[in-house]
Amino acid sequence: MEINPYLLAVSGLFIVFSGLAFLAFVVSNIHRVLFILENLNFKKFKEKKIITASFTKNQITETKKIIFLSKNKKESFYLPDLIEKSLMNGQENPWILVDFLIKKQIICPDETGKFFWNDKSPAWKLIFKK
Amino acid sequence: MLLIAFFFLYLGVFKKYEPLLLVPISFGMIIGNLPSPASMSLGVYSEGSVFYYLYQGVSQGIYPPLIFIGIGAMADFSYILSRPILILLGAAAQAGIFITFIGAYFLGFAPTESAAIGIIGGADGPTAIFLTSKLAPDLIGPIAIAAYSYMALVPVIQPPIMKLLTSKKERLITMSSDFREISKKEKVIFPVTALVICCLIAPGALPLLGMLFFGNLLKEAEVTNRLAEAAKGPLIDIVTILLGISVGASTQADVFLTKKSVTIFILGVVSFAIATMCGILFAKLMNMFLKEKINPLIGAAGVSAVPDSARVVQMVAAKENPGNYILMHAMAPNISGVIGSAIAAGVMWSIIGNF
Numbered sequence: 001m002e003i004n005p006y007l008l009a010v011s012g013l014f015i016v017f018s019g020l021a022f023l024a025f026v027v028s029n030i031h032r033v034l035f036i037l038e039n040l041n042f043k044k045f046k047e048k049k050i051i052t053a054s055f056t057k058n059q060i061t062e063t064k065k066i067i068f069l070s071k072n073k074k075e076s077f078y079l080p081d082l083i084e085k086s087l088m089n090g091q092e093n094p095w096i097l098v099d100f101l102i103k104k105q106i107i108c109p110d111e112t113g114k115f116f117w118n119d120k121s122p123a124w125k126l127i128f129k130k
Numbered sequence: 131m132l133l134i135a136f137f138f139l140y141l142g143v144f145k146k147y148e149p150l151l152l153v154p155i156s157f158g159m160i161i162g163n164l165p166s167p168a169s170m171s172l173g174v175y176s177e178g179s180v181f182y183y184l185y186q187g188v189s190q191g192i193y194p195p196l197i198f199i200g201i202g203a204m205a206d207f208s209y210i211l212s213r214p215i216l217i218l219l220g221a222a223a224q225a226g227i228f229i230t231f232i233g234a235y236f237l238g239f240a241p242t243e244s245a246a247i248g249i250i251g252g253a254d255g256p257t258a259i260f261l262t263s264k265l266a267p268d269l270i271g272p273i274a275i276a277a278y279s280y281m282a283l284v285p286v287i288q289p290p291i292m293k294l295l296t297s298k299k300e301r302l303i304t305m306s307s308d309f310r311e312i313s314k315k316e317k318v319i320f321p322v323t324a325l326v327i328c329c330l331i332a333p334g335a336l337p338l339l340g341m342l343f344f345g346n347l348l349k350e351a352e353v354t355n356r357l358a359e360a361a362k363g364p365l366i367d368i369v370t371i372l373l374g375i376s377v378g379a380s381t382q383a384d385v386f387l388t389k390k391s392v393t394i395f396i397l398g399v400v401s402f403a404i405a406t407m408c409g410i411l412f413a414k415l416m417n418m419f420l421k422e423k424i425n426p427l428i429g430a431a432g433v434s435a436v437p438d439s440a441r442v443v444q445m446v447a448a449k450e451n452p453g454n455y456i457l458m459h460a461m462a463p464n465i466s467g468v469i470g471s472a473i474a475a476g477v478m479w480s481i482i483g484n485f
Contacts, residue, residue: 003235003482005232005236005241008228008241008482009228009229009231009232010228011481012227012228012478012481013228015331015332015473015477016224016470016474016477017218017221017222019327019331020220020221020469020470020473021217021221022327023217023324023327023328023469024217025214027210027217027324030316030319030320030323031211031310031316034313034316
């Protein structure tokens with residue numbers, strides 16, 4: 001097959017040029033796409049999904065009971081006290097539940113080593129919704 | 131050939147023209163051209179010799195992609211991420227490849243040989259060797275020597291062309307140093323995105339660009355620092371030594387000193403000059419449409435001799451105004467030139483390789 005050098009050179013250069021021009025277009029928009037994605041806040045959405053999925057009915061009931069046990073939600077407490085109270089009230093697995101509360105940041109440690117009920121935890125909403 | 135080898139050695143050692151390339155190549159030329167008994171197989175073309183096996187990395191196109199990993203690990207793509215429009219200069223400079231292809235074809239070279247000769251204009255040694263190993267393996271010696279010599283001679287070849295095509299007023303143009311800050315995410319996304327785009331356009335460029343962007347990802351990911359350090363240090367050094375020595379040793383006088391080789395050298399320098407011209411002229415064309423003017427000298431960095439070409443651009447600009455820093459701006463077309471010449475090689479291989 002006979003080769004047409006002009007056609008080949010022109011088409012070759014066209015491919016290189018259009019390819020790099022397309023690359024330039026994509027590159028100039030990467031940060032814009034990232035900005036949009038970051039503002040969609042997929043992170044929050046994902047967290048909400050995990051919380052909803054990981055809460056069992058039993059865990060919700062037990063959390064409510066523990067909250068009921070702590071007379072004043074504003075008062076900070078030591079973890080063993082909370083566990084003891086839970087045990088005395090017939091909770092079967094207070095350690096697992098406490099671990100769960102810490103992971104969901106429903107209870108958080110302060111500088112003194114005591115824990116406090118964290119009103120800002122997104123998990124609260126889900127507990128009381130259910 | 132020995133005289134040429136000594137001359138190259140002199141240029142490398144005393145004139146410091148690309149010593150990392152010219153010293154191994156010139157020493158390889160001495161090795162390849164010393165007389166040896168015909169009964170013993172010693173040279174690169176004698177099957178079974180040590181040099182024969184080292185040369186397989188060149189003739190099979192193995193060394194160039196390995197060098198590209200190192201280049202990728204050293205390259206900083208943030209210049210093109212902050213000024214993407216300058217990528218076009220890297221594309222414009224590739225015109226030299228295709229124009230020389232036409233010239234070589236009409237001088238009687240086969241289409242495959244013409245493509246391999248044209249790629250010298252990309253001023254990218256590894257790309258030239260890679261494409262030649264695929265299209266015209268017989269010409270690897272002269273094309274590799276021409277490509278690496280012209281890469282080394284960037285400070286000699288480019289400045290007169292730059293001065294010829296630009297006015298003093300143009301050379302004095304200053305460019306804003308206000309670069310956009312590039313996030314880590316962008317730097318990580320870029321090599322993956324660019325690889326997909328480039329290899330959809332020119333699948334033949336995959337061995338080179340795949341390694342280039344992989345090397346860059348190793349660097350930008352920041353979790354593979356050991357691998358990145360190995361790629362830009364020991365790996366690229368070892369491969370450069372092996373490539374330089376074996377390419378040099380392939381220039382045996384009976385194979386190398388032919389009319390064809392001389393023509394290749396002439397066409398190579400023409401290709402390189404045209405590439406430089408096209409980059410500068412395209413920068414001037416862009417200035418007709420851009421609000422914020424660019425210094426047309428940076429168009430010359432569109433050839434992919436990284437970072438020498440960008441350094442030469444800075445040198446020429448600084449001669450007119452020592453306070454004019456355009457090195458960072460020149461790095462953008464320079465790095466996109468590497469991508470452009472690899473795409474051009476891929477295009478040539480895909481089209482002509484099928485004829």
